[in-house]
Amino acid sequence: MSHQDKREKKNRKKKTPIEEHLGRYDIRISGAGGQGIISTGMLLGEAISIGDGKNVSQSQSYGPEARGGATRADIIVSDGDIYFPECQEIDLLVAFTPEAYEKYSTAMKPDGIIVADKNAVNIMVGQAKVVTVPFIEIATKKFKRPIVANIIALGFISTFLGIVSQKSIKDAVEDRFASSSHLELNMKAIEEGFKLGREYKKKFS
Amino acid sequence: MSHQDKREKKNRKKKTPIEEHLGRYDIRISGAGGQGIISTGMLLGEAISIGDGKNVSQSQSYGPEARGGATRADIIVSDGDIYFPECQEIDLLVAFTPEAYEKYSTAMKPDGIIVADKNAVNIMVGQAKVVTVPFIEIATKKFKRPIVANIIALGFISTFLGIVSQKSIKDAVEDRFASSSHLELNMKAIEEGFKLGREYKKKFS
Amino acid sequence: MALNRISSDGHPLMFVQGNEACVQGALHAGCRFFAGYPITPSTEIAEGMARELPKLGGTFIQMEDEIASIAAIIGASAAGARSMTATSGPGISLMLENIGFAYMIQMPIVVVNVQRGGPSTGLPTKLSQSDTMQARWGTHGDFTSIALAASTVQEVYDMTIRAFEVAEHFSTPVFLLLDELIGHMREKVVLNKHDNQAVVKHAFPEIPPEWYLPYTESLDLVSHPAPFGKGYRYNMTGLVHDRAGFPTSIPAEITERLETLRNKILKHKREIWQLREYYTEDAKYVIIAYGSAARAARGAVESLRLKKTKAGLIDLKSIWPFPDEPIKEILDRCNIKSVIVAENNMGQLIHPVREMLGGSVKIASVNRYDGHPLEPQEIINVVKEEIYA
Amino acid sequence: MALNRISSDGHPLMFVQGNEACVQGALHAGCRFFAGYPITPSTEIAEGMARELPKLGGTFIQMEDEIASIAAIIGASAAGARSMTATSGPGISLMLENIGFAYMIQMPIVVVNVQRGGPSTGLPTKLSQSDTMQARWGTHGDFTSIALAASTVQEVYDMTIRAFEVAEHFSTPVFLLLDELIGHMREKVVLNKHDNQAVVKHAFPEIPPEWYLPYTESLDLVSHPAPFGKGYRYNMTGLVHDRAGFPTSIPAEITERLETLRNKILKHKREIWQLREYYTEDAKYVIIAYGSAARAARGAVESLRLKKTKAGLIDLKSIWPFPDEPIKEILDRCNIKSVIVAENNMGQLIHPVREMLGGSVKIASVNRYDGHPLEPQEIINVVKEEIYA
Amino acid sequence: MLELSDVHRYLRWKKRFPTVWCPGCGIGSIMGAIIRAVMDLNISKDDVALVSGIGCSSRMPVYVDFNTLHTTHGRAIPFATGIKLVRPDMKVIVVSGDGDALAIGGNHFIHAARRNIGITMILINNSIYGMTGGQVAPTTPLGAFAHTMPYGNIDPDFNPVELAMAAGATFVARSTVYSIVQTTNYIKKALQHQGFSLVEIISQCPVLFGRLNKMPDPKQLLKWQKDNSIPLAKAKNMSPEELEGKIITGIFREEDKMEYTQRYAELVKRVQSELED
Amino acid sequence: MLELSDVHRYLRWKKRFPTVWCPGCGIGSIMGAIIRAVMDLNISKDDVALVSGIGCSSRMPVYVDFNTLHTTHGRAIPFATGIKLVRPDMKVIVVSGDGDALAIGGNHFIHAARRNIGITMILINNSIYGMTGGQVAPTTPLGAFAHTMPYGNIDPDFNPVELAMAAGATFVARSTVYSIVQTTNYIKKALQHQGFSLVEIISQCPVLFGRLNKMPDPKQLLKWQKDNSIPLAKAKNMSPEELEGKIITGIFREEDKMEYTQRYAELVKRVQSELED
Amino acid sequence: MAKPVSPPVNRVIKSGETGGEHPAPIVPHFTGKLIFFYSWCKKCGICTMICPVGALAEREDKTPYLAHPDKCTHCSLCWRICPDFAIIKNPNWEDKKDGSE
Amino acid sequence: MAKPVSPPVNRVIKSGETGGEHPAPIVPHFTGKLIFFYSWCKKCGICTMICPVGALAEREDKTPYLAHPDKCTHCSLCWRICPDFAIIKNPNWEDKKDGSE
Ligand SMILES: Cc1ncc(C[n+]2csc(CCOP(=O)(O)OP(=O)(O)O)c2C)c(N)n1
Ligand SMILES: Cc1ncc(C[n+]2csc(CCOP(=O)(O)OP(=O)(O)O)c2C)c(N)n1
Ligand code: SF4
Ligand code: SF4
Ligand code: SF4
Ligand code: SF4
Ligand code: SF4
Ligand code: SF4
Ligand SMILES: [Mg+2]
Ligand SMILES: [Mg+2]
DSSP states (O other): OOHHHHHIIIIITOOOHHHHHTTOEEEEEEOOTTSOHHHHHHHHHHIIIIITOOEEEEEEOOOSSSSSOOSEEEEEEESSOOOSOSOSSEEEEEEOSHHHHHHHGGGEEEEEEEEEEGGGOSSOOSSSEEEEEOHHHHHHHHHSOGGGHHHHHHHHHHHHHOSSOHHHHHHHHHHHHTTSTTHHHHHHHHHHHHHHHHHHHHHHO | OOHHHHHIIIIITOOOHHHHHTTOEEEEEEOOTTSOHHHHHHHHHHIIIIITOOEEEEEEOOOSSSSSOOSEEEEEEESSOOOSOSOSSEEEEEEOSHHHHHHHGGGEEEEEEEEEEGGGOSSOOSSSEEEEEOHHHHHHHHHSOGGGHHHHHHHHHHHHHOSSOHHHHHHHHHHHHTTSTTHHHHHHHHHHHHHHHHHHHHHHO | OOOOOBOTTSOBEEEEEHHHHHHHHHHHTTOOEEEEOOOTTTHHHHHHHHHHGGGGTOEEEEOSSHHHHHHHHHHHHHTTOOEEEEEOHHHHHHHHHHHHHHHHHTOOEEEEEEEEEOSTTBEEEEEOOTTTTHHHHOSSSSOOOEEEEOSSHHHHHHHHHHHHHHHHHHTSEEEEEEEHHHHHOEEEEEOOOSOTTSSOOOOOOOSOGGGOOTTOOOTTSOOOOOOTTSSOOOEEESBOBOTTSOBOOOHHHHHHHHHHHHHHHHTTHHHHOOEEEESOTTOSEEEEEOHHHHHHHHHHHHHHHHTTOOEEEEEESEEESOOHHHHHHHHHHTTOSEEEEEESSSSSTHHHHHHHHTTSSEEEEEEOOSSSOOOHHHHHHHHHHHHHO | OOOOOBOTTSOBEEEEEHHHHHHHHHHHTTOOEEEEOOOTTTHHHHHHHHHHGGGGTOEEEEOSSHHHHHHHHHHHHHTTOOEEEEEOHHHHHHHHHHHHHHHHHTOOEEEEEEEEEOSTTBEEEEEOOTTTTHHHHOSSSSOOOEEEEOSSHHHHHHHHHHHHHHHHHHTSEEEEEEEHHHHHOEEEEEOOOSOTTSSOOOOOOOSOGGGOOTTOOOTTOOOOOOOTTSSOOOEEESBOBOTTSOBOOOHHHHHHHHHHHHHHHHTTHHHHOOEEEESOTTOSEEEEEOHHHHHHHHHHHHHHHHTTOOEEEEEESEEESOOHHHHHHHHHHTTOSEEEEEESSSSSTHHHHHHHHTTSSEEEEEEOOSSSOOOHHHHHHHHHHHHHO | OOEEOTGGGGBOTTTSOSOSSOTTOTHHHHHHHHHHHHHHTTOOGGGEEEEEOSSSGGGGGGTBSSEEEEOSTTOHHHHHHHHHHHOTTSEEEEEEEHIIIIIITHHHHHHHHHHTOSEEEEEEEOSSBTTTTSBOOTTSOTTOOBTTBTTOOOSOOOOHHHHHHHHTOSEEEEEESSSHHHHHHHHHHHHHSSSOEEEEEEOOOIIIIIHHTTOOSHHHHHHHHHHHEEEHHHHTTSOHHHHTTOEEEEEEEEOOOOOHHHHHHHHHHHHHHHHHO | OOEEOTGGGGBOTTTSOSOSSOTTOTHHHHHHHHHHHHHHTTOOGGGEEEEEOSSSGGGGGGTBSSEEEEOSTTOHHHHHHHHHHHOTTSEEEEEEEHIIIIIITHHHHHHHHHHTOSEEEEEEEOSSBTTTTSBOOTTSOTTOOBTTBTTOOOSOOOOHHHHHHHHTOSEEEEEESSSHHHHHHHHHHHHHOSSOEEEEEEOOOIIIIIHHTTOOSHHHHHHHHHHHEEEHHHHTTSOHHHHTTOEEEEEEEEOOOOOHHHHHHHHHHHHHHHHHO | OOOOOOOOOSOOOOOOTTOSOOOOOEEOSOOSSEEEOTTTOOOOOHHHHHOTTOOEEEOTTSOEEESOTTTOOOOSHHHHHOTTOOEEEOTTOOOTTOOOO | OOOOOOOOOSOOOOOOTTOSOOOOOEEOSOOSSEEEOTTTOOOOOHHHHHOTTOOEEEOTTSOEEESOTTTOOOOSHHHHHOTTOOEEEOTTOOOTTOOOO
8 A cells, every 4th residue: 555545544534523513515526538527516616606605615636737627526515614625525426437436436425425427337336325327328319419418417416416506506507608509508408407306316215 | 424334444444363463465456447457466366376385365356247357456465374355454555546546545554565656646645655666657668568567567566575476476477478479578577577676675775 | 597696795706716816806906917928727817817908908918938927027017007927836937037126126016826846847737835935035136025825715816916915015026825726726706805995006206207216215115116108217227226226336335225125025024914813822733834735724723623622723824024923922822832834845834933933832744745735634643643742 | 487386295286266166176077068158257167168178078058048058958967968057146046947857857967156146137246145045945846955165266176076976976956156256266276186086977777778767766865867878768857757757646656756856865964064163162152154254254263263252163065955963063062152144145044044043042143245245353243242242 | 479560669658658648639640750750760769869848749758769858848959959969979859849949948949040959850830838728829820719819819920930040940841740741751851961950840739729719620620731731832933912821831941051069079179189289 | 508418318427427338339329329319209208118138238228318127138028028018109129239139038039029019129239248258149250259169159140130030020120330320210210110120230349359359449340340231232132152241231121010019909999899799 | 975876676656647557559460451559549530531542431439440441552641640659550461562661 | 005105315325336426418618510528438439430531530648539620521420429428519510501410
């Protein structure tokens, strides 16, 4: 076990009591470059922060070059101040690829939830609840644009988990695409997500 | 009195006892740019250091630009180590211009000696012995080259004051001009200086 | 429908990166000139300025390199524009000569350093605080630098405005030390909370041009050379110069001018110093940190306090001149057992801390330099070691 | 007849400037590549190299600027030549980025800084020691610098050779901190007293190229990348890299590599440290100084001793890493009442001295920064104040 | 029988591949051209030093099995100058992006050309700053978009070929990634040339320049290269207006003038022989 | 009736004179030409910014009664760029030595030319580094002596006029101190030109270049200027061999192209009007 | 003072931003005209575009293949332009008409 | 926080590398064609050299003077080339033939 791994083991997995206390909620969105991971994180962060009025810190990690899209966005939500801005134990992992799923599913909180694209889950990891949804498939088949998979996922987690209000996430998406020709597409995608989330919620509860 | 002047007054004029002790002898050669002041200092320093085997530190002060010839060369001679490498109280001032004479003649040791070009001395300052010699006139009239005034002066102080041996200063000048077409001229000039020095010595003693 | 981007007390809200907050702060402070050269992780500041300045009639220019960038903002400042550049370590290293020139001619500029891992090209996309000492000692010669810092995105906005304030007030370059994490992190920012007059325009000289000396300081020792092209023709030079701006080689004058350059800042350190304290009243273990490291430290302190450990934090908002007196005052007040310096580097702030405290207090340090932020638990571990030491 | 330029024990003698002694030292140490850009007061070093190197088949090149100069000597060193540059403050400021690169790729080079007054263009023809801290903290990022110093012309010769020795041994850049006074002062120098083997050529790698890793350090932690073009093809980069020279972003590896860069020097500080003591055995007042300031201090000490004042001097020959342990050992041995730091600047070395001594010893300082050398009497005055304090 | 192909023998294929470059980026093709030029000329890998600055293009040293040096942004040429002066027998290649070579590194570029030092410079011109994410370069056409030119570029661009010639370069050529065979040939000629040689290669950055300028597919950019290239001979008969926005390709100068390290070697010989007298 | 002469009104004559320049140095003559050009054009002193780097030539700011900025070595142009961008209405003059402009400052020079920013650059070419005491400059002729070329210069020199034109400068002229009237006229034209203008003036440094190259008397150097100057029109009919070592004088380019601050102003107008929509 | 370089310390850390080892481009015994190293191919499509005779085509997942081997003249363009060294001419292919590599 | 600039402190130090004040180039009432400010003249000789009609000459101490006033055409060359602003055309001179300055 390398020095770093040890350090990780020692530090990474513990949320400080005060953070528990303040109701810190750690979300990680992960996938491949080009899947719009960062903008998904931004939209979710903005919706929860500006829309729902909670404290949010959103950060991401880049590869050794600036230009490569980051493939991991962290959104920390809390009622109090947020100190450490990266996920420690993950409450919610949204994974779009098998790599993302495998890499981070071990960092989950015992009662954490993984929302994964259907194609992302090959093996099951015991620790956390896993919900697989065919985001990419729907995006490709229904919308002819794989890129909207992340918007669908945003809608999904809103209605499925309630961590962001439907209004806020919808407003955030609307603001973002306000002057774009893709506005309608994205508004449809978010509605699709809402619908999916509601369906899954029924299924699981 | 400015801060600096005060500082000067406070520090400048005192030679530390150890330096007195070790027989420190402070020489300043001063004149105008283009009169070869630095090379005069170098030659004298080299002759005393390499030729006569004493400790010598030779330094100079430049104007705000590098290219302007310095108009002041200090040669500190000592049997022991030399710490402060600039003149403190001057034992010997060689002045080629009135400015040089006026500026530094006040910094003399009580028993210091000023060897000045004849044209350099307009007023007399009580403190030190002043010897005026028509170096430039001789250089111009006899050698048709005002620039050799400093070589004549070097010869002069050798025989007049004995602070550098005739052999050493002559060797130094010879080395310096060895591959120059002016060798003969300079050798004649140094001899002229020796002669002058001897004459003046007789006159004054 | 759109998100409601107005705060309850009527200020615009944004959910943005630290780098974007810096852009917003600069614009609010009246910055109307930006010259820069792209470099990770600061580039978004240049990009934001390129987008926003033309809207306000200000000027953005991407120069050929960092040397030209800093020169251009100094020139712009001399012509009367409030100006800024942003870069990272390698860019700062290149700018140093001209930053020294700005100290010498007393020109207000803001230089943002979004720090990344070094030395050399290092770790371009990873956070670091390893340019801390460079901000104090980077350029050659004797000079007195000012550096500010921020540990939240809101603070990036606030401290950018503050940097302009301080730069204008002392007529000197001011560093804003950020880092990759803060630069790229998104948080909510409330805009325009600051009075629009926050950054004071210095009164135009009242004396007639014939009598004007650009470096005639008022009693606070600060000079504010009049902008070029307004009828006050004078000289500025990087040589040591007199009050008229002309080179001098008079020793007493040199001494006096260099001392003024230093004292205008050192005699007013209290106006520059800023820090935030957390739980210091009764602390036995005080962490000193800034920027990203201070966030982790804050987490550590809250945690420790929950477990009844008397930990406290001093989160520095001004790094240089080093706020030794206020820190000492705090430590004197409380029940100090050890000081822990937490840094995302191999140990830099520890030097002035050691210098300040001498042997009087035990000093420990926690450092991380692998490109990742310090974590609260790492700091907690060190505090615990101190408890059992 | 010519002057006899051979010493009694058979060594050549010269009566030369410090800058010329530096040239002679470098040539003796095997320096065969010099790239530089003229700047007062270092220019004579470049001019000397331009004159001498072609005679020895070495290479002199005047580059377009200082950035190019330092790059060229690093490139030359990578190609196997012992190389050097010389400049002054403004030039150092420009070189810093690439000096950081040399730390990172572990390339031996010697950088001579003939210090002049700063900041900025400052006082180009006047002495100063105001780049002392810059030599420690100038470039961005965490790095560990080595800086040597000299206070006589003979020492300039000796310490130039020493600088090459240290650079080669630790495979890293070494600063030689001179100043205008020492650079332009003429004194007698005895040449070639040093063994010609003083600067060891590192053994060529013995392992076959397929197995070769440029940064596989021996137990002393130092790596000596093989010269280019000798069959060992590998990569060098300013990014944090692994032992093979390839960029890495593995946190544990980054930590380990940066620590090796630091520890190769810090674990062998004793091999670098050099200082000269005068009258320290029983001193109550110890002056700490280097370079020109140490000359004045020496005068002051001799003077004070004549008057029975127990003054002593530590004349530092190595500045960075700061020789704290040997200084402390000396102070512990003697009967110390105060330490006086004498500097031709506004106070730089005083920082590590304060950091080292904490509150244990009283520290006074004497500074001069008007372009003129400190004088013995100024130091004597401060010592006297300490006596009556 | 398992074996490496010829070209792969020149790669550090074990761990560094696939490269970091984006799909369809032209830099890899140029790397192939350099390798094939060296192979064709039978130059030993040990005798090649490949030096770069910082940028996507400047990542090449990691991948090729020469003596490789990945330096600081814009400074590859002076590093290479040091190497060449110490080892005039080695082939010293500088690989540089357009920002690296012409923005921050412009001065070193013209001075190396002036000295006529025997360095072969491969200038990979993708009209943008790739590595930092799409800012304007001194080669970005007027009106094109970049993240620091969000309203369209207003900075006129350099013509690197003219600049190099005005500075004194003795071999100057331009080609495109699309014309990969020609590119390889020019590199070969450049490597054989005594003196400073420049090969400017128009390359594609689909991910940044392309996306920002409505040509996100590398194929579109290659087609653009093809459609806009005009051979020098033909261009000579065209008006400046007709040539507006075109890529003139060809060898612009190939001149016999003493190379710098040779000049220096002669100086040494002269000085040393005078010493002997 | 005691009064100042016209030209002296433009000098900071009270304390700074005589200048630091050596007897017979051409820099003072060029300063006179600049002043006379400004006077002739009736430009207010308040509207002129004179910016320099470091060098003998760069000492000019001390002496003239404009808004003067004496910056760091080689960097005058980017400082001036900042001033010009903030005050497009001002006449911004850069005075630069050949080392300052072409060695350390070469990059800024070509980039200002590329942008075509409205700065007038007076390049004082004395073929040497004066201030630091006579080292080789990028303009020192092959074979000439300098303290860092003790065996005769082996570095080929730049042709600043060609370099500026290749980089994009829109007004480019060359003159000599000897032809002081022509010099003044070129400066006048340069000051009236919209866009980047370069006037290269061959000047004499008797004390360093002269002494090291057997022309210690300024009169010799002026005569050399006179004897070797060839007007552009005449030069066009001469072969490169005939022109070897000659000073071609004249206006090489005078072109109408949009100036950079105007271009920027248009951008602002466009962006702001889009905002209003 | 100086010590000779000692043999390498035996703790080489597996390095690399690309993460781990990738299949080497070893030429298998294969009889086609061209060999594709699909583990290196980034599916950029430029080989297919450049082929002057249209011998290449892309599969649904964008990987290129020699769709019309008979058309291929071994003109070298595809393997020369492939930025990822993912195509070579099969060295075992017996076709002496062309030998541009 | 910011304070307005106060009036200049009354301790201006006399500055200057050239040391002290030099005689100002004030035009005296003088009737020659040219006026020389000898305190600024550095005796470089280039005015004498440049004069196209040979109107100037040097004294033994190298100072120039208008040796042949009648020859002088007020062509302006000498005062234009003088690097030290040590020559001007006498503004009081009544000669309307030429007015180049
Ligand atoms: C001193 C310094 N400034 C800026 C940077 C950031 N930087 C890295 S690469 C680059 C430009 C890349 O553009 P180009 O040279 O065209 O190469 P490309 O990536 O397009 O191949 C910049 C500005 C740096 N690394 N160092
Ligand atoms: C960064 C830096 N490097 C070097 C110098 C030293 N320096 C001052 S002027 C100068 C060159 C002067 O030559 P040039 O520009 O031709 O001007 P001249 O003196 O000939 O008019 C140099 C190298 C400096 N001041 N700053
Ligand atoms: S960003 Fe552009 S230049 Fe860089 S690798 Fe990607 S496509 Fe190539
Ligand atoms: S050194 Fe040369 S350029 Fe400088 S002032 Fe003297 S003559 Fe003029
Ligand atoms: S060019 Fe190369 S990388 Fe691109 S699709 Fe073809 S084989 Fe794959
Ligand atoms: S070798 Fe030529 S013909 Fe054959 S597939 Fe490749 S490009 Fe087409
Ligand atoms: S004005 Fe003309 S003619 Fe008269 S002296 Fe001067 S140069 Fe001669
Ligand atoms: S040109 Fe001027 S400085 Fe020279 S001699 Fe004539 S008047 Fe005197
Ligand atoms: Mg590019
Ligand atoms: Mg010059």
